[in-house]
Amino acid sequence: MGFVVDPARENGYPSLTELPDAPAVVRRKPYYIYLMRIFDASINNCYPCIPAIENIPESSLDFYYGNTHGNTAFFGNTTATRFIFTPSSN
Amino acid sequence: MQGTGTQLDPYIITTPADFYSLSTLGGTNVYCELGSDIDMNYADDPSNYTSLPFFFKELRANGHKIRNISISAANTNIYLFKLCPDEYHVTSIYDLVIENMDVSAQKVHLFGKTNSVSSTVKLNNCSFALHINQSETTVPSNYVSLLHGAGIKIELTLCNISLTGIWGVQMCIFCNDTINKSHISVDITFNTGISSSVSRSAISYKTTMSDTYFTGTIHSAAANNNFFGTTDVNASNSYFALTTDNISCCFYYGSYISTCFLDVEITGNAQVVTSSGNLNLKSLTTAQCKNAAYLQSIGFNCEEA
Numbered sequence: 543m544g545f546v547v548d549p550a551r552e553n554g555y556p557s558l559t560e561l562p563d564a565p566a567v568v569r570r571k572p573y574y575i576y577l578m579r580i581f582d583a584s585i586n587n588c589y590p591c592i593p594a595i596e597n598i599p600e601s602s603l604d605f606y607y608g609n610t611h612g613n614t615a616f617f618g619n620t621t622a623t624r625f626i627f628t629p630s631s632n
Numbered sequence: 633m634q635g636t637g638t639q640l641d642p643y644i645i646t647t648p649a650d651f652y653s654l655s656t657l658g659g660t661n662v663y664c665e666l667g668s669d670i671d672m673n674y675a676d677d678p679s680n681y682t683s684l685p686f687f688f689k690e691l692r693a694n695g696h697k698i699r700n701i702s703i704s705a706a707n708t709n710i711y712l713f714k715l716c717p718d719e720y721h722v723t724s725i726y727d728l729v730i731e732n733m734d735v736s737a738q739k740v741h742l743f744g745k746t747n748s749v750s751s752t753v754k755l756n757n758c759s760f761a762l763h764i765n766q767s768e769t770t771v772p773s774n775y776v777s778l779l780h781g782a783g784i785k786i787e788l789t790l791c792n793i794s795l796t797g798i799w800g801v802q803m804c805i806f807c808n809d810t811i812n813k814s815h816i817s818v819d820i821t822f823n824t825g826i827s828s829s830v831s832r833s834a835i836s837y838k839t840t841m842s843d844t845y846f847t848g849t850i851h852s853a854a855a856n857n858n859f860f861g862t863t864d865v866n867a868s869n870s871y872f873a874l875t876t877d878n879i880s881c882c883f884y885y886g887s888y889i890s891t892c893f894l895d896v897e898i899t900g901n902a903q904v905v906t907s908s909g910n911l912n913l914k915s916l917t918t919a920q921c922k923n924a925a926y927l928q929s930i931g932f933n934c935e936e937a
Contacts, residue, residue, distance in 0.1 A: 544843060544869075544933055544934060544935065545843065545845075545869070545932075545933065545934035545935070546934065546935050546936075546937050547922060547923070547924035547927070547934055547935070547936055547937060548937030549922070549937075550937075551937075552845075552847065553847075554922035555845070555847065555871070555873050555895075555921055555922055556845065556871065556921075556924075556927065556932075556934045557815070557845070558790075558813055558814075558815060558843065558845075560790060560813070561759075561790055561791075561792045561813070561814070561815055562727075562729070562757055562758070562759040562790070562791075562792050563759060563792065564759055564761060564792040564793075564794045564815070564817065565697070565729055565730070565731040565732075565759055565760075565761040565794070
């Protein structure tokens with residue numbers, strides 16, 4: 543097999559039908575959850591860790607992407623384990 | 633971990649811990665298989681990813697995935713998979729899927745090793761989805777690429793690679809490599825412009841390719857930026873359909889052994905420069921690129937569906 547020109551594939555450009563499917567680049571942060579202190583911007587303080595929850599459904603964690611690992615952000619200077627982050631942290 | 637690492641009784645890797653145990657159990661004559669997807673979320677410390685030891689002669693992944701590798705390591709050069717630091721050897725990998733890799737660092741290589749002993753990695757029927765940001769703004773002077781560090785060569789056969797990211801400057805994806813019957817899809821932004829003399833930054837540099845195609849988009853955040861598609865390649869029956877955004881000049885240099893083509897209607901306002909005197913790289917319109925009869929008439933080997 544070689545290149546096949548099929549309007550339904552590769553936007554009409556030639557493609558190789560025997561290739562494995564490309565997985566999507568989903569750009570979703572992996573759902574390992576951090577043991578963290580929750581930063582409260584208003585009083586510049588940190589609350590204790592929240593309880594651990596294992597086996598988190600992946601579908602519930604899409605919101606997680608977009609937060610940073612900066613020093614003052616939710617995930618700053620943390621040790622990784624499986625804890626859950628709630629967006630209503632402050 | 634099941635198995636003894638022989639060809640008849642390979643190690644069966646089912647967890648990140650199994651994989652990391654290859655640091656001591658693995659070697660250049662060890663055979664492995666993936667018995668399930670390897671989800672790096674379930675490594676002991678997933679936020680501190682360390683390179684998975686690819687310490688084997690052969691890995692048959694059986695379509696299983698290595699997924700959820702996530703690294704944020706500013707100002708650090710990293711490689712994601714570590715090859716055995718022994719004598720020259722060939723590492724063969726079959727039917728592996730890499731999914732949801734999200735890496736940010738100064739400079740990234742997929743395969744690397746701790747010494748300069750040369751190695752070859754053969755990837756067969758693999759499918760990778762990589763989101764990689766690189767902050768490095770200087771084009772490396774040695775023979776390295778996104779796929780590998782120094783001294784390593786990659787041979788791709790029937791592979792499908794999707795690559796996105798924001799890079800400080802254009803760097804090679806392939807360098808001194810071989811690509812056969814594969815598809816490379818890119819959506820990359822370069823933040824720093826390069827001069828028209830930095831040819832070693834080409835996405836395919838000193839690489840042999842056949843029956844391979846590159847699609848996607850190249851963006852430049854810098855004004856008057858150049859883009860190198862190929863330099864010093866040996867190419868046959870391959871094509872480039874790369875949309876360019878804010879690129880002033882696209883270079884496709886090399887030896888085109890049989891008919892190849894590029895779509896010049898999707899390069900925006902960029903000037904397209906090819907090797908003078910090389911008639912086998914054709915500049916086509918989009919309609920011509922999608923017309924099997926026309927492609928056959930110019931010597932490109934393809935069929936109508």
